[in-house]
Amino acid sequence: MKVGLFVPCYVDMFHPETGIATLELLERFGLSVEYPVDQTCCGQPMTNTGCEREAAKTEELFVRNFEKYDYVVTPSGSCTNQVRNNMTAIDQTDAVKHVRSRTYELVEFLHDVLKIDAFPWAEFPHRVALHNNCNTLRNLRIASMSERREESFSKPKALLKMVRGIEFADLTRPDECCGFGGTFSVFEEGVSAKMGQDKVTDQLKSGAEYVTSSDSSCMMHQEGCARRMGANLKYIHIAQILNGARA
């Protein structure tokens, strides 16, 4: 199984440790993982703003970079959603279809494809609040959502439960959007920041020491709000916890 690693622009620039943890974690399971160094972005900022035409070349580049792999794995559900569900600015050739159907968010790849049942190296004796990115939650269906009447499930929680010592902190509004929303965070800055502050307040009230998520983008926004508020909370990507980070 040949796996291509996609490291989203935020992760590349601000959280290289998340990219490293993702790579190392996949390698622990004996996979051959490559990172095509010419990658940039999945096209989400443009598509998200409605500028499909402007996204086309970026999407083409993405497909060129990843068409030769059996799977594309990325530590971001939001980017996965873009590739799988919204990469429509370009002709839907076989290569495009292949890449779109084979791109997985890290948690679903571990849970659904590799069906991992242990992380023997992982220990994280801390109180952790879990945040699900909205695309990851409601479009990729990584967990059940409170809006629907359905069996409750959570793939990230199922994985985290295999980590020794971890304790979960419950939020009062676990599924409430944190206000990042991609370009929304810039164009609608006021509401975005208020939603972020409310999310941080909920996290603080839950008694969490750490917040974890399979999306760096939401956490970058939350962390920015938390720092400005002087909130004592730490943000860590789920890949790091699963890879055995010791805080």
Next chain:
Amino acid sequence: MTAELHEELTDPHADPHADQLDHGAASSRPLKSRISEPQPRGAKIRGNRPVDQSEAANRFMAATEHEAMHDARLWDLRQKRDKEMHGIEEWEELRNLASGIKEHTLSKLDYYLELFEKNATANGIKVHWAKDGAEHNAIVLEILRSKGVERLIKSKSMLTEECGFREFMAHNNVEVIETDLGERIQQLDDEAPSHVVVPAVHKLRTDVASVFAKTIGSDPDNADAHYLTECQREATRPLILSAQAGMTGGNFVVAETGTFVVCTNEGNADLSANTPPLHIASIGIEKLIPGLDDLAVFIRLLSRSALGSPITQYTSHFRGPREGGEMHVVLVDNGRSERLGMEKFWPGLKCIRCGACMNTCPVFRRSGGLSYGATYAGPIGLIIDPTFNVHKYRNLPYSSTMNGSCTNVCPVKINIHEQIADWRKTLAGDGEISPVKKVMMKAAGEVLASPVVYRASLPLGRSALRHLPHFMLYNKLNTWGRKRDIPETPKQTFNEWYRKNRKQQGEGEKS
């Protein structure tokens, strides 16, 4: 549909997570005595210029008491809705059914409309057809004039808001009295409803006290909900009793029986319909459903989705005029048949105006419904307002994080968040996108399409601003940093780390 006063006016100081007070306790609890925060007003409307929702939202959030009350109040409705949902095993099946019934009816709308007309006429109802708001207003005015009506009592209807009905009647010397309490508050304050179900939900009790003090002479310092309601009842009852005509909307129009159904909690629609001898119902053509069995599905979903109560206090069926009276139904198109032909946006016509999408929307809860500057606010507004005026409402589809909560609470399964994305595409394609967004996205698209340009443009300098991703970098306003810290930049990017540590295993450098 309407809600009782206590649905709108609870104590903003209460802990939103504490158990909700019951009606009496909540509405009679004195507010802290101090100068009350003035109510923020809605979006500034400047002719046909695009509405700036964020500007109005920022003013709403700056009124922290209002924002906190509004968010807590609507979140409470969402939670009550969840509780009702869990009480019904077949909830998701009901949503499927409701969506299917609406799709079916919309696909044969001409047939069902004619069937309704035939059956309603047989029941003694006079059916009129209006292609737009102006025609609707003219038809109603003619009916009123023919009976010499000077005062009309009316229950809440979003359709009449669409038609600019009250202003039109004011110009034509017909006095219109709203009978829904929330809507009456809004009428007295000369403000549009901010929410389809709870029209004054953005107001604190102190706001209502000051509106009533100015308009009906209540004590400005008494913000007790019972007192305020009583004052309103005293002031409005005589007007209701002396009105010569009543007007309602209609939640559902049943084709097979030629009847229509109005759902309220205050019974005010029944007052409007039954007190005077003349009843006019203004109804959008998308409200049709085939039969009474179908109605049952919607009745089970409507109030549960809207307010988290199993059913509205009143579900009134109207089937014909009473002895000596007259009943008219005005079926209004006002852009609906055009919308029905829109490949991506026709599903918005399935909407039953329950407001659940507003209650759950995190942007709506923080912004207030008036910030949208349009008849319809919140998620449903984002996808139908541009069908009325694409230029004026071109910014609205951006007032969303596209989190998808709306789509999943919607009882008729409208794909709201997908339509928001489709609107953005349509707007950008039609040149109805703000120049700032366009320029930024064009630049971002060019940079991100080329690994060389992209890598070369990455942060090298010391300035924190230069460390932001491109689409933020190009925004000279640096909106990111106003209320959020900018992330620290690590010593190296992942790409650099990989080239140093894993290059030989990787595919090597091409660029």
